[in-house]
Amino acid sequence: QGRKAKYHWQSQNVKQSGVDDMVLLSKITEDAIVENLKKRYMDDYIFTYIGPVLISVNPFKQMPYFTDREIELYQGAAQYENPPHIYALADNMYRNMMIDGENQCVIISGESGAGKTVAAKYIMGYISKVSGGGSKVQHVKDIILQSNPLLEAFGNAKTVRNNNSSRFGKYFEIQFSRGGEPDGGKISNFLLEKSRVVSQNESERNFHIYYQLIEGANAQQKEGLGLMTPDYYYYLNQSGTYKVDGTNDSKDFSETMEAMQVIGIPSDIQAQVLQITAGILHLGNISFIEAGNQSEVESTDLLAFPAYLLGIDPTRLQDKLTSRKMDSKWGGKSESINVTLNQEQATYTRDALAKALYARLFDYLVEAINKAIQKPYEEFSIGVLDIYGFEIFQKNGFEQFCINFVNEKLQQIFIELTLKAEQEEYVQEGIKWTPIEYFNNKIVCDLIENKLSPPGIMSVLDDVCATMHAKGEGADGTLLQKLQAAVGTHEHFNSWNSGFVIHHYAGKVSYDINGFCERNRDVLFPDLIELMQSSEFNFIRSLFPENLNTEKKGRPTTASSKIKRQANELVSTLMKCTPHYIRCIKPNETKRPKDWEESRVKHQVEYLGLRENIRVRRAGFAYRRLFTKFLHRYAILTAETWPCWRGPEQQGVLHLLRSVNMDTDQYQMGRTKVFVKNPESLFLLEEMRERKFDTFARTIQKAWRRYNARKKYEQMRHAASDILYNSKERRKNSINRNFVGDYLGLEQRPELRQFLAKRERVDFADSVTKFDRRFKSIKRDLILTPKGIYLIGLEKVKKGPEKGQIKEVLKRKMEFANITGVSLSSRQDDFFILHEAQYDSLLESNFKTEFLSLLSKRYEEVTQRKMTISFSDRLEFKVKKEGWGGGTSRVVVFQRGQGDLAQLKPGGKTLTISVGDGLPKSSKPTRKSGLDVRGGGRNHISNRGV
Structure with missing residues (x-):
């Protein structure tokens, strides 16, 4: 599109890698599916569709396409408009919830290490970004996002197959208001692998929190909790593994503590959470010896510290670990007797206490998150299920x-x-x-x-x-x-x-x-x-x-x-929602990028049933809706159906489908529902519906703007003229002009809009004249948005299929932070200099007053400081350095001339501008203006002898 494109990964110009949607595969075999996934994986495309189902292959590295740019790209876009992405699925869920008023859920499945937890985090992050809300909603979003590091610290661990394996299952319901703002949430947790607290297999670790605490605690905490190196603790030294590649336990500890703070856990309870965690470690070091068929604590010195941390009596702890009460019924009477435990039973009892403490602590943390965000009533929700993957180890237990x-x-x-x-x-x-x-x-x-x-x-x-x-x-x-x-x-x-x-x-x-x-x-x-x-x-x-x-x-x-x-x-909760699926695939056991184990992937493709899934999707219908719901949603498209269809609902649906010229092979009418084959056909309906609403909205907006403009334009003109008041003479042709903002009609100018982000607001747009180092005038389109100033020009394409064509090119973008000020003369001309850190721009615009007032406002909002505006009849500006030659600055001198039109006379590195006297510097706009918005064309006579 005229830009020097360093292609963005989502651009439609990137090379095609396999097929985006495997419904389109020419052969539907396991081998063809594996080959397609491999081709895409090797080209760094980790997402692929089977209709609405998303297949995600773990890349084992950070991919570049999870930025705000992608969030903007996928927000409100149809699935087929962009390459496959988890954001498309998340957006689809959010939109479906808002359109149909139905709860949604996403079931993320795959084996251990396939990338399920990361997928869940991306979904929650996307929904947090695209949904609006004030400070209360932001608080809920913060807790939803901060719950991840906290639950991962206490619920995740390194296993043989995954360095950050979820050792518990969680179903996270994000609750929404009817306006689509996340205003609550609820976590259900299950299956915490508490046996990991007391033993781990070789090359595995206990839960992350233990290593975080040992590495990240400060000196005072280490002393208070009696912390040593991990190899000192029996509950940590059985596996011989203490470090994980790419994991910074100390930094993660800070994040865990920050998460507890955000969630609202009081600082004294935070301290006790750490106390219990450390207490469990010390408990594990209590060992037993057999002494005449009963056990004794091998070293009673080791009882004191866990007892101190848990607030219990050391003698009582010793007693309860080596004996237990049993109820005995004899002759109808029930009495308690004390039974001593042997070494094996005592060890079992110690481990049972450690596991119970840890599991109950984990339940408390989940409950603390729920208390902080759960709302007392339900409106809408999106559920994210992240559970352990299918596991097959050397030794598989309960x-x-x-x-x-x-x-x-x-x-x-x-x-x-x-x-x-x-x-x-x-x-x-x-x-x-x-x-x-x-x-x-x-x-x-x-x-x-x-x-x-x-x-x-x-x-x-x-x-x-x-x-x-x-x-x-x-x-x-x-x-x-x-x-x-x-x-x-x-x-x-x-x-x-x-x-x-x-x-x-x-x-x-x-x-x-x-x-x-x-x-x-x-x-x-x-x-x-x-x-x-x-x-x-x-x-x-x-x-x-x-x-x-x-x-x-x-x-x-x-x-x-x-x-x-x-x-x-x-299962019953999930069945009450509209489900969405992410099938995660683990491409190798080495956890290395670009490593592809064909047989492993093929096995997963087989057991996930992807081939059958493709066949059903290919033969079936992408969309089905009850006649009533379909009519209700699309009635607005025709005069016959809006506001009310008189006749059988099925006929109303048929009328709507024919009105948009949908091919008859694209839909079938069931007994109570309409079935549409391709999602593209549905997006056509959605687009037409949006256009209708846009038309209505524009009509309302125009009326409102006219009303608003009448009230505000005087106020705006006065505010703008204050910038120039007592500093610059005014032109009688423009002092009373209405402010329009967009003089280029950017809504109908995609060739200019392409340089802005999707939905980037335009404050001001106009064609201006720019002067180069030789004072030669060049036309530029100037656009001001909340993100900065764009200067767009035209250039001939030098190579490629569009060679010879004239295309728009972004010549310059100025960030507000880099703008150092604006300079103007004291006379009635339209020239101004934008000073920027690298080099300046000398521009001329009929609407300089409007532009400067909007620029000052935006500048102050972004930089939190006032913009420097200076006035002088001798202005200097830096020019862009070219090669070794040429000075780096130019001078513009303003002097009194004849008439309202400026006369330009370049001479070497100086430009002299002559213009007659204008209205006094103290002039203000009058109440009414019958003047034409555009004013009187460009206000100078070029004197270059051309």
Whole structure:
């Protein structure tokens, strides 16, 4: 477009890399999908569509296209207008919520390390940027964004497969007012991997907060919390890994503390949060020795510090770690007896206390965020689901079983809504349709969660936990036998000598049965609850609110029954929203950019069902709406349907589709809904609807502006003339002129608007005359916006397909911060000099007074200081340096001449301008002006002997 284009990545001129939307692939095979994703990934295009579904491949590096420029580009744009991007999906959700008044959610799925958490952060960041709001709304936005570093510190960790792996699941609902402003929020968290607090595999770390605290605490905090190097602590030294490449734990600690501050956690509670975190570390260093079938604390010196940090008595801590009360029923009587614990049981008890403290602390932080932003009533919401990815490790335990179960449920939603429900809807509505085969993973979900006939794995697990009180191998061995009896013949289940295999949608996973029963029971002994309720700190006591005196009836809640309930509640929440999907793909295991492991990607493409997804989308309809809703939205397009269609709704919809000349092969009429094939057809309707509203808005605006202008123009002229008052003579032709602002009609000038950002407001625009170093006059278009001053000229294109054509070129852009002042003469001419840090510009404009008043206002807003305006009949200005020769400044001298028209006489490095006397310097605009807006053309006679 006439610019020397260093192409922006989103420009339509960039080379095509594969296909943007895989619905357009010529061959629909797994290999073709993988090849397309690879081609795009290697060219740094990490996003690709399958219709409305976004595929995101983890680049393992920071990409350049997440700036404000992209936010502006995608805001309000149709999906096909720009290349695929997560911002397009976020904008679509936000617009759908506002247009349809329906809650939206985005389900981000993929395996561990595929980039789900980063995707969730970009969505929240985008919505925060594009939604408006005052200071209260800004406060909510701050908390929403600051919740990320806080929850990542306490909920994320380095695993073998991901340096910043979410070790908990979260569903973040951003709540909106009816005007689309985020005014609340709510986080639901589940599945915190609390076992990580007490043990980690090789090459992994505990939760980030521990390393942040050790690296980032100040000297006073280190002394008060007794902090040593990480290898001193048993809970940190088992894996031998303390550092993570590219992670600055000390800097992250500052961000974590800042986040607590923004969320509104009081400083004394912040200190106690750190106290508990450190207390857990010291607790882990208490070890036990066997002494005659009972345990003793190996070094009693190590009891004092964790007891001090947790506000409890060290002797009592020792007592509760090495023995416990048990209720014994004998002859109808119930009495408590003290049972001593062996070394293994004491270690288990210590770890149970550490895990409970950490999990309850994490729940408190989530609750603190919710208290700060949750609103008491619901209007609209956008939910962002970021949960652990599917996990297959060398050794998979109870945690992986729970994680993979939730992922299986999420895959079921995807199947239900994108493959099954879509096809069923076509049949119900009588749409012509050829069914497409796909794998329905409901059979796997039932294998895990069925209650009866046959009972699922979780039911069998709960039964074993309820009947077997012994912990350890005995209970786990019984579980394996009972599973073999209950589901041994199931096609998606096999058992092996120390566990079982489930054929998940994402592949076969072998689970080690060891520890399943113990982790499922998930009980915290009453002794430990009592111990923590004896703390001197109110905050710690508040984390253990149980009433231990009440009678317990029925089975205790197990971890698997809790996660099953949470998973089903989550599914029902998601099903009430309009879902959007991001399928994240991990291209390699090395975590390095541009590394592509073909077989790994192909496996993910297969189990994510991308091929079936493409086939259903290709054969189906991108958009469907109830006749009523469709009529309500687009009735404004024709006189027959607006304000009210008289007749059957189906006929009204047909009338609208014909009125916009939509091809009959682009839509089908169902029994209650209209189905439109391509999104482009829908955007056509939306554009026409917007144009209608624009027309109405313009009519209203014109009337309002006329009314407003009458009231304001006098005030504006007076304010502007104050700049020149007593400093410059005035011209009788212009002193009473109305102010128009845009004299170029930029709304109809895309060739000029191209240099401005989308929606950049224009304060002033006019054609001016610019004088070069030889005082030769050149036409320029001058535009003033809140971002600066643009000077645009015309140039002949020297090469390329448009060679020889005259095109607009941005000759100069001046930032307000670089403008050092403006100089004018005291006479009635239209010349002024814009002084800028590098070089100055000598310009002439009929509307200099209007321009200067608007420039001064903007300058003061941006720089927080007044603009320097000076008056003299001898002005000097710097010219742009060219090569080695030529001076770097020029002089303009003003003198009395004849008449109102300025006469120019260049001589060497001086330009002499002669002009007759104008109105006195003390002149002010009069009340009424019948003068023509444009005034009397250019007001000088060139005297160059041409």
